[in-house]
Amino acid sequence: MSTDPAWIDAALISARPQALAALLRYFRDMDTAEEAFQEACLRALQSWPDKGPPRNPTAWLIMVGRNAALDVNRRRRMHDSLPDEASMSDLDDAEVSLAERLDGADYRDDILRLLFVCCHPELPATQQIALALRIVSGLTVPQIARAFLVSDAAMEQRITRAKGRVSKAGVPFETPGATERARRLAAVAAMVYLIFNEGYSVTGEDAEARGRLSEEAIRLARLLLQLFPAEPEIMGLTALLLLQHSRFGTRFDSAGQLVLLEDQDRSLWNLLMINEALALIDKALRHRQPGPYQVQAAIAALHASAASAKDTDWQQIELLYGTLERLQPSPVVSLNRAVAVAKVRGPAEALALIEPLERQLAGYFHFHGVRGAFLKELGRISEAREALGRAIALANSAAEAAHIRQHLDHLSAAGGASE
Amino acid sequence: MQYAFLCYNHENTILAWSKEQEAAVMSKLGAVEDKLRAQGRLGPVARLMPTTSATTLKKDRDPPLVVDGPFAETKEQLLGFFIIECAGLEQALETARELAAANPGGCYEIRPLAVFHPGTP
Known part of the structure; x- marks a missing residue:
């Protein structure tokens, strides 16, 4: 029996959240759970290619991981070691049922807990994301470091610090009630969205590494939906x-310049x-x-x-942003609604809508970019130029700045107004 | 006789495939399909969206109940199917082995068709 190494890799990656979550509940300690899972993966790589993959890879990994960690404990206590799991191609019935009990009906809450641990409120967003990518998605430290454009050592330190904080705060092991479960799900969903945005706010040159983050976020979102299939949010x-x-492949041109939605292929x-x-x-x-x-x-x-x-259909988009303003009021949402208003009823009304947002959004790149675009449409060229200049100063990436600079160049070319 | 080849596999493993892996499997499967098409044996082929897109209508009650998600929670999920003309089980198994070589992992359930309406052309 030959088992494709790529298939084994994919199987180990996909089994990780559930297997690690079960091991975390069993050992109640993140490091032990991670080591146990790691050991199980090593044994899978040794045993699966010859003996074929087990019918239920997740149960196999949980069982073998648990035994391996117990084995280490026992050896430490000078007891006999357990039999070598690598000698079996699959688990026998008794072990499968034990693995299933370990994994049990609580696996939803287990995986939710594993994710929830990562979005501990004491952790800043960047640490939450790094921790989730390391623990839940199983990305390596260098992969995460590349996505965040920091050195491996800095990322290693960030993750270690995050783990320290989490373990000091204590992992909530009690089975959550309905309210607590909903609260956890909302926090985890917000974190998944953060991971996605971290990947989405790419600039051309590091698109590949960061696009990986967006893909991981989609995988996590699908996982949440498998666990909670009836949650409309x-x-x-x-x-x-x-x-x-x-739209990932169309957001940047070959020179790494940002391509606006309306100009994408x-x-x-x-x-x-x-x-x-x-x-x-x-x-x-x-x-x-x-x-x-x-x-x-x-x-x-x-x-x-x-x-x-x-x-x-800008009319419908404006209505939907209106709904979003009611559900989740924020100046950024109002700014987005103004963009739709400009398309439906013109820039004058849109500009009036965003003027009161200036105080809250004075430091926000998009505010000045959008305001500059409205002013330009209204023919107020020197004001437009000033707004776009501010946007460039606040740009988060070279691509954003370059994009606004294009607008500015258009202004100079069109207006001849170098006043 | 026509046979359905129902493709069961660990969905999350397939979703964890890299783009290169995905492309490699699809091109190998495409080669098998081309051969079957040339032999005039290939019927409809479908890949299903992830099980998270599924909705189930439980019609064992009146009125039927609509439930989010696939029909059953199983270790392996129904991910797609082929309809292929085969002389008999022997050839069906041979074809399944060719498909399996192109896309290892999981199972094919091979079921002869009782009724087949090709539907709107």
Whole structure:
């Protein structure tokens, strides 16, 4: 029996959240659980290629990981060691049932706990993301470091520090009630969205490493949806991530310059992802419990379904941003609604809408970029130039700055107004 | 006789494939499909969206109950199917082995078709 190494890799990666979560509940200690899983993976790599993969790889890894960690403990206590698991191709019935009991009906809460531990409120967002990618997704430290554009040593330190904080705070092992479960799910969903955005805010040159983060976020969102299949907000979250990611290949040109939504080549958008997202939105709508992720997904879906930029249903988008403002009021949402208002009713009304946001968004790149665009449309060239200049100063990446600079160049070329 | 080849596999493992892995498997499967097509044996082929996109209508009650998710929680999930003309079980198994060589892991359940409506052309 030959088992493809790539298949084994994929099997180990996909089994990780559930196996690690069960081991964490069993050992109640993250380091022990991680070491146990690591050991189980090593044994899988030794045993599966010859003997074939087990029918239930996750149960195998849980069982072998548990035995290996117990074995280490026993040896430390000078007792006899357990039999060598590598000698068996699969688990016998008794062990399968033990593994299933270990994994048990609580596996939803186990995986949720594993994810929830990573989004501990004491951890800053960047540490939450790094910890989740390391622990849950199993990315290596160098992979994560590359995505965050920091050195391996700095990332190693960041993750160690995050783990320290988490273990000091204590892992919540009691089975959560319905309210606590909903609270955890919301926190975890927010973290998954953060991971996605970390990957989404790429600039051209490091797109490859960071795009990986977006893919991991989609995998985690799908995992959450498998665990909680009837949660419309998790359907919305998954759909939203799929829709944003469907444009991944078109957001930058070959020179690494940002390409705006309206200028992207729609024929290159990933139709598989778009269709899956539309199916999820369809499912979510049936529940009639609108939430922020569903509304954002619906907005993204309107963009995705428009045959061309000028076919975009801005009226509907404006209404949806209005809904989002009520569900989750924020100046950034209002700014986005203003962009839709500009398309529907013109820049004057849109500009009036965002003027009161200036105080809150004075340090926000997009605010000045959008304001500059409205002023430009209104022919207020010198004000537009000033707003765009401020946007450049606040840009988060070279690509963003370059994009605004193009607008500025257009102004100089068009207006001849070098006043 | 026509046979359905129902593809069961660990969905999350497939979702963890790299783009290169995905492309390699699809091109190998494509080669098997091309051969079957040339022999005039290939019927409809479908890959299903992830099980998270599924909705189940439980019709063992009235009115039927709509439930999110796939019909059953199983270790391996139904991910797609082929309909292929085969002379008999022997050839069906041979074809399944060719497909398996292109896409290892999981199982093919081989089921002869009782009724087949090709549907709207």
